[in-house]
Amino acid sequence: MMPPAAIVTDIEGTTTPISFVHRVLFPYARERMAAFVATNHPALADVPEPRLETLLGWMDGDEKITALKTIQGIIWAEGYESGALIGEVYEDVAPALKRWARAGLRLYVYSSGSVAAQRLLFGHSSAGDLNPLFQANFDTRVGPKREAASYGAIARGIGLTAGEVLFLSDIEAELDAAAQAGLKTCQLVRANDGTLASTRHVTAADFGEVAAAFGLARG
Template identity: 75%
Template sequence: MKPAAILTDIEGTTTPIAFVHRVLFPYARARMAAFVASGHAALAEVPEPKLETLLGWMDRDEKITALKTIQGIIWEEGYRTGEITAELYDDVPPALRRWARAGLRLFVYSSGSVPAQKLLFGHTKAGDLTGLFQAYFDTRVGPKREAASYAAIARGVNVPPEELLFLSDMEAELDAARAAGLQTCQLVRAEDGTAASARHATAADFDELARKFGLPHG
């Protein structure tokens, strides 16, 4: 069935993994001590010792909502000052624009906070893409490796699961989406060294994905 809507992951799907680990994480880490010293309200969800806890979560790349919220707050300054410009794979912006023009409903689901997602898509080298998406979801809707999260998103956007295509580079996330009845496709980006799944459709980029699923393509 041709999908009526697309739900996309970010890291490794629309955005190079290297950008997240080479730019975003170091930027937040370098400013974390000052953020903790500020006593920001977002720290209320972080147990003591707060700095050590946050840095430990970062070292283990934990998908903890409080950490993702704080990282997003720190990144906001970097985007605002121009120190950070989001990187997307070259095929992504034109594909998203084509799909939106064709009437496909576009959504984002990432472990990064919703504000961080909007900052990323709002400050790309291809311009502000936030208006292409109808809704954004983070781990407040549930973990990305649990089928219930995808079922909740499908209900929330009023799209039958079988008409919603989920894009990710992570097989475990695709498994969870499939269990909820969604269509799935794994992005196997050569520069990221992603191992191709044997259980899901795969594509090297958004153009190949579009051809496989009957979507507008370049």
Template identity: 55%
Template sequence: MPIKAILTDIEGTTSSVSFVFDVLFPYAARHLPDFVLNHADEPLLIEQLDAVRAQSGEADADLIRVIEILLGWIAEDRKATPLKALQGMIWAEGYQAGQLKGHVYPDAVEALKRWKAEGYGLYVYSSGSIQAQQLIFGCSEAGDLTPLFSGYFDTTSGPKREADSYRRIVESIGLPAEEILFLSDIVEELDAAQQAGLQTIGLAREGGELRGHDTVASFAVIDLDRF
């Protein structure tokens, strides 16, 4: 059955892992304390801080303790939804101030534009918040790429290494699973997508193979006609 939509990961797939770990995470860590203290009375932030307290099991944590918890989560790359939401808010300020520009590989930009022109539906699934996804593509070095995408999915759809998450996404997209191609650089994510019935291609930009999946080093060599 031919592919009609592409669901892509970001980190290590469309964008450099080093951009996330060497630019975005340190930026969020540096600015998080002041951001939390300066916006602590805003409803959206209050909601996320309460979620941090709930997930950490520290219901009575004050602001300073919540900041400590969040910085610890950043250091260990915890896939916690409230952390991702807060990082997205901080990065938004950085992008708007021109201090950040989203990295997207040129081969990914070219392929995504071509696939969009050819009528494929394009979607994103990343552990980063939907806001963070839109910022990377909306404020990218290649300009605003958000018009290319029909939808975004994050950890609110479930963990990326569980098949049920992809089943939820398939239901949201509204196509049969076998008509959706998932792109990622992580074997466990590809396995989960495959278990949910999606087609898969692994990205190994430094070479090598993602076991059990067709593997390429660049978007430029992905052939959608072979499905």
């Protein structure tokens, strides 16, 4: 198997514990949502009335709606910048990303969270500022994560063929869509996240196993 030229990584359940999102980020945004709605921020323009009830309903359903993700990102920005929030990343992630970047791999992020939220998490992470390692970030504005067209658009956008790109995620349906578009795929099966291993994709317990499976830099 030829090593990929680029890696596109998911965040929740892949680089970051699922519990961080649900235990820390979501409650932080929820507690401040009423105050945010009262500001009549321009980001609220795409939220139907009654806005607070709509936003809380979307949060309860874990909806991947761009307007919600944008607003959450704005609220989280205050938390990261004040030091109240620190982005959690698994211990194996930062060393692997740094090795891969030094080896010439092009690194990208694709998450349902907004690009702003992604950059906040990696910019204020438990491993320091990881943003310089990534060449670009993608969110749902490029398309839904469970549709093959989204991954094709990313590959074209970064100037590579689909087969040159490896997509990392914990979600089998996302990996299915990426594989349908022609990308290489690997499922992260993190013990702490209770991920069910796929039978259709290469699996790895951490980024070290990803490196071993795809011939990437390991030391």
